[in-house]
Amino acid sequence: TPADPWWKSAVVYQIYPSSFQDADGDGLGDLPGVIDRLDYLHTLGVDVVWLSPVYPSPLADNGYDISDYLGIHPRFGTLADWDRLRDGLHERGMRLVMDLVVNHTSDEHPWFADSRASRDSPYRDFYFWRPGRGDGPPNNWGSVFSGPAWTRDDATGEYFLHLFTRNQPDLNWENPKVREQVHDIARWWLDRGADGFRMDVVNFVSKAPGLPDGPVPPGSGYGLFAEYSINGPRLHEFLGELRDAAFAGRDVLTVGEMPGVSVEQARAHTDPVDGEVSMVFQFEHVDLDHGPGGKFDRVPLDLRRLKGSLDRWQLGLADRGWNSLYLNNHDQPRAVSRFGDDGEHRTASAKTLATTLHMMKGTPYVYQGEELGMANAGFSDISEYRDVETHNHYLHAMAAGADEARVMAGIARMSRDNARTPMQWDASPNAGFTTGTPWIAVNPDHTEVNAEAALADPDSVFHHYRRLIALRKEHPVVVHGAYTPLLPEHPALYAYTRTLDGTVLTVLANWSADTVAVDAAPAVAGPRPELLLGTHPAAEEGVFAPLRPWESRVLLSR
Numbered sequence: 001t002p003a004d005p006w007w008k009s010a011v012v013y014q015i016y017p018s019s020f021q022d023a024d025g026d027g028l029g030d031l032p033g034v035i036d037r038l039d040y041l042h043t044l045g046v047d048v049v050w051l052s053p054v055y056p057s058p059l060a061d062n063g064y065d066i067s068d069y070l071g072i073h074p075r076f077g078t079l080a081d082w083d084r085l086r087d088g089l090h091e092r093g094m095r096l097v098m099d100l101v102v103n104h105t106s107d108e109h110p111w112f113a114d115s116r117a118s119r120d121s122p123y124r125d126f127y128f129w130r131p132g133r134g135d136g137p138p139n140n141w142g143s144v145f146s147g148p149a150w151t152r153d154d155a156t157g158e159y160f161l162h163l164f165t166r167n168q169p170d171l172n173w174e175n176p177k178v179r180e181q182v183h184d185i186a187r188w189w190l191d192r193g194a195d196g197f198r199m200d201v202v203n204f205v206s207k208a209p210g211l212p213d214g215p216v217p218p219g220s221g222y223g224l225f226a227e228y229s230i231n232g233p234r235l236h237e238f239l240g241e242l243r244d245a246a247f248a249g250r251d252v253l254t255v256g257e258m259p260g261v262s263v264e265q266a267r268a269h270t271d272p273v274d275g276e277v278s279m280v281f282q283f284e285h286v287d288l289d290h291g292p293g294g295k296f297d298r299v300p301l302d303l304r305r306l307k308g309s310l311d312r313w314q315l316g317l318a319d320r321g322w323n324s325l326y327l328n329n330h331d332q333p334r335a336v337s338r339f340g341d342d343g344e345h346r347t348a349s350a351k352t353l354a355t356t357l358h359m360m361k362g363t364p365y366v367y368q369g370e371e372l373g374m375a376n377a378g379f380s381d382i383s384e385y386r387d388v389e390t391h392n393h394y395l396h397a398m399a400a401g402a403d404e405a406r407v408m409a410g411i412a413r414m415s416r417d418n419a420r421t422p423m424q425w426d427a428s429p430n431a432g433f434t435t436g437t438p439w440i441a442v443n444p445d446h447t448e449v450n451a452e453a454a455l456a457d458p459d460s461v462f463h464h465y466r467r468l469i470a471l472r473k474e475h476p477v478v479v480h481g482a483y484t485p486l487l488p489e490h491p492a493l494y495a496y497t498r499t500l501d502g503t504v505l506t507v508l509a510n511w512s513a514d515t516v517a518v519d520a521a522p523a524v525a526g527p528r529p530e531l532l533l534g535t536h537p538a539a540e541e542g543v544f545a546p547l548r549p550w551e552s553r554v555l556l557s558r
């Protein structure tokens, strides 16, 4: 319908700048590198680029620790490069979404430098400073990245709160001056031509008054902050203010990253009448394989649980609100290794994961390299890893007496660095990513899995993504159709229909290496369905033939 916002029919491509393309040979990706690859993105057909942080930063967490919100880190380029990137995208009909990281700053941000210097600094109340309790921190909260969420600072003897690393002090949104600064930052980028924001852990910004102790899970020395720092009492108020101050009257895409958000909360945040953001990133489906010991303690994932989760989100946001759709980002291991098969069935499983996700209702996100079927690097030695979460986990687990081989196996499967190895452009030694020494090793499989080979092969994962993206543009049912799960209890088949007026789109996806019958599909697929897109050559027995290992089909009846 004409009133629908543009982002409902858009596909977003996430760029992790450090690992996308290095233009100056220092081994770290940069904005001129991104500009060199705009035609590649245009060929894929995506509508939006979401750029992970490129601001001045000590890079303690690869840029999610910002020391100047209104600039570009010299290693990534200049503001003039950013302007050229904006223009290059706009000229090709694409948009540019920036990463707004305002739950915390870098400890090298001038606000924090001033804040820590004395108890009467005008910036003291920009952060959470508290006296200790006895010999310890003010409360029992643990950080997301291992260890305590508080660090004592010598200058004043008080502690500051950091839900992530100690180099990422949390901003105190209770202070209206902090909120005004955030509004100014958002307006500044929008005025410069940004088309929206992905907002980092934006449901952490309202903390419960008093910052009470959290429950301590067995075997952990720290309390959970979730109950007191996620979806806090003033969250809707703060986000509503930001919407009114910065987004209102502008045609922007805003996506709030919200770990721990429920379907009901997401519906409220994305309600077209009084919601604050276009959509949220929820975490339920990517947390299902976390074991009792946390994310590095991975447990096998039953497809029925994954379907149960994603289907609940599809149905829960069917009429009000809007879903974002993702299996990959810079914080998750590669989906083809995690949910698919990165060995014998790599190409088919990468395509089938994509088919399943892209035909759902919502806005799909493609993370760089996903469209090539890039897999986990799974480094075996801790020295090969760069990620602070991985290193902190390793240090804490080893100090607690864990078995090193076990710890490294967990890291190889789940480390965020699996997503952060350089983009694989070609088969040359550094995969065409850099002429220098890459900041993190290139996955050796780039000799086979790379963009140059994929572009040249009509059956590649890349061209499958290109076709899926094109289907969204051609068929309104992909954007607007009602979602109905099919066979939710089937252990290997992911199947559903989308319906709009007289049109039925049916997705049949085999998430296994066995052959699977689809007997139930003919009853719901509508009259004379045609094969719109498949991962394998059309079967002689027709569109309802049993699915071969990791085969998927998209059918259309009208």
Ligand code: TEU
Pocket: 061, 064, 065, 101, 144, 164, 200, 201, 259, 295, 330, 331, 389
């Ligand atoms: O991540 C927020 C977050 O809590 C998780 O994605 C987290 O990184 C992961 O679950 C750890 O297991 C955002 C950013 O996406 C991430 O890169 C940053 O490190 C983090 O915030 C802090 O800014």
